[in-house]
Amino acid sequence: xxxxxxxxxxxxxxxxxxxxxxxxxxxxxxPKIIQGTKTKFLNKPxxxxxxxxxxxxGLRSIQVTxxxxxxxxxxxxxxxxxxxxxxxxxxxxxxxxxxxDPAAMKVKEGPLTLVIVARDYSWRNKLTxxxxxxxxxxxxxxxxxxxxxxxxxxxxxxxxxxxxxxxxSDDSIKDGVLVDNAFYPGFPVKAANYPQARVVxxxxxxxxxxPKIELISRDEAGNEARVSFYYLLKKKKFRQDSLTISDxxxxxxxxxFFSMDDTLSGxxxxxxxxxxxxxxxxxxxxxxxxxxxKSQPESLWEGRFLRLPDAEPSALFADHRIYxxxxxxxxxxxxLGVDLASLAHSPVPAANSGxxxxxxxxxIYGKTIIIDHGQNVFSMYSHLSNFSVxxxxxxxxxxxxxxxxxxxxxxxxxxxxxxxxxxxxxxxxEWWDEHWIRDNIKLKLEILAPPQQQPSASKQ
Ligand SMILES: [Zn+2]
Numbered sequence: 001x002x003x004x005x006x007x008x009x010x011x012x013x014x015x016x017x018x019x020x021x022x023x024x025x026x027x028x029x030x031p032k033i034i035q036g037t038k039t040k041f042l043n044k045p046x047x048x049x050x051x052x053x054x055x056x057x058g059l060r061s062i063q064v065t066x067x068x069x070x071x072x073x074x075x076x077x078x079x080x081x082x083x084x085x086x087x088x089x090x091x092x093x094x095x096x097x098x099x100x101d102p103a104a105m106k107v108k109e110g111p112l113t114l115v116i117v118a119r120d121y122s123w124r125n126k127l128t129x130x131x132x133x134x135x136x137x138x139x140x141x142x143x144x145x146x147x148x149x150x151x152x153x154x155x156x157x158x159x160x161x162x163x164x165x166x167x168x169s170d171d172s173i174k175d176g177v178l179v180d181n182a183f184y185p186g187f188p189v190k191a192a193n194y195p196q197a198r199v200v201x202x203x204x205x206x207x208x209x210x211p212k213i214e215l216i217s218r219d220e221a222g223n224e225a226r227v228s229f230y231y232l233l234k235k236k237k238f239r240q241d242s243l244t245i246s247d248x249x250x251x252x253x254x255x256x257f258f259s260m261d262d263t264l265s266g267x268x269x270x271x272x273x274x275x276x277x278x279x280x281x282x283x284x285x286x287x288x289x290x291x292x293x294k295s296q297p298e299s300l301w302e303g304r305f306l307r308l309p310d311a312e313p314s315a316l317f318a319d320h321r322i323y324x325x326x327x328x329x330x331x332x333x334x335x336l337g338v339d340l341a342s343l344a345h346s347p348v349p350a351a352n353s354g355x356x357x358x359x360x361x362x363x364i365y366g367k368t369i370i371i372d373h374g375q376n377v378f379s380m381y382s383h384l385s386n387f388s389v390x391x392x393x394x395x396x397x398x399x400x401x402x403x404x405x406x407x408x409x410x411x412x413x414x415x416x417x418x419x420x421x422x423x424x425x426x427x428x429x430e431w432w433d434e435h436w437i438r439d440n441i442k443l444k445l446e447i448l449a450p451p452q453q454q455p456s457a458s459k460q
Pocket of ligand 1: 315335337338339415416417
């Protein structure tokens with residue numbers, strides 16, 4: 001009786017073990033193929049990584065084929081050691097690294113697919129194992145966008161504005177002018193003969209007499225075309241100016257900044273002056289760059305820019321200012337606009353048509369308006385006593401936008417007027433000059449105008 005039971009237990013155990021073994025060997029989960037390199041475009045030598053894993057029965061074979069149109073090129077065929085019966089030493093995980101070499105793979109520019117087939121040591125499919133397949137699509141693109149300059153002569157001034165007409169192919173996702181490391185984006189313009197024409201305004205730094213200036217165009221794959229163009233950059237010497245700071249000015253002005261910086265109230269007059277003149281000046285310039293980061297894609301202005309009427313400039317663009325207090329040199333800064341003084345509370349006209357993109361307090365600049373004239377051209381009006389327009393409003397050339405004043409870091413009633421390209425201050429003097437606008441912008445745009453039609457001979 002006991003022996004029978006024992007035998008039954010042994011037989012049952014063996015049967016269960018056999019069934020369990022059978023089930024394990026017949027596992028149905030195929031290898032997992034995970035792409036390591038998440039890339040869409042291939043344009044430079046690189047290694048494509050794939051992780052392949054099979055926890056059930058281990059990896060048996062890996063095959064990689066590159067497919068492009070009629071081409072099918074096997075680039076890897078690997079059998080992995082292992083056993084169908086005893087799977088203890090079978091390989092569970094494998095990293096494959098495929099060096100991408102277009103010549104060796106015989107692939108050409110355009111879309112291509114890598115097909116990865118992996119098999120495991122399962123007894124499924126008549127002992128041939130489970131199969132997994134991953135198709136990964138790429139685009140081989142090593143050709144940078146077409147890029148050429150259409151405008152010919154570019155006469156530039158240190159601290160001034162540059163303007164270039166160029167064309168680039170439709171695959172460009174970023175194009176414009178690079179001045180040293182500062183990028184100025186281009187904007188499309190309508191021109192029947194030049195469907196890919198674009199224009200770009202850029203700023204010439206006032207403090208760098210010989211920057212590197214290039215046209216660039218980049219595609220989605222990261223291919224970049226760089227083209228230099230002919231230009232003549234005239235050096236400019238900017239003025240030096242000294243400004244005496246009085247106790248009266250400090251006592252009157254510093255408390256106005258307490259609301260934006262409570263550390264000022266505990267400081268000496270000169271420390272508070274230095275914090276506003278340096279830290280807050282930098283902060284305000286950062287804020288202005290942020291405000292001018294986006295611009296309307298079309299040009300909104302017409303004709304020369306207007307200057308505050310009946311006003312004499314008291315400080316010019318890029319004047320190097322030395323601040324004196326009690327006869328001592330305490331600070332230096334550069335003045336990035338033109339100060340125009342007229343009668344107190346004079347009406348301020350919009351220098352040209354555009355869109356008001358900022359109206360409000362702007363630290364050292366006091367009550368300020370910034371107008372976007374499109375294609376990255378901006379004008380800025382500071383130290384105003386009040387506003388006649390609001391943010392988001394369209395204005396026309398000459399329309400009253402506010403009244404002069406002495407808000408912010410201003411000693412007396414005047415208009416601080418600035419022009420900006422992107423977020424960079426440029427000399428407004430060029431924009432007030434009709435000849436400069438004609439020679440440097442209008443004549444270049446005429447390249448895009450369709451050729452004049454010859455009057456056809458009339459029938460007699
Ligand atoms: Zn000023």
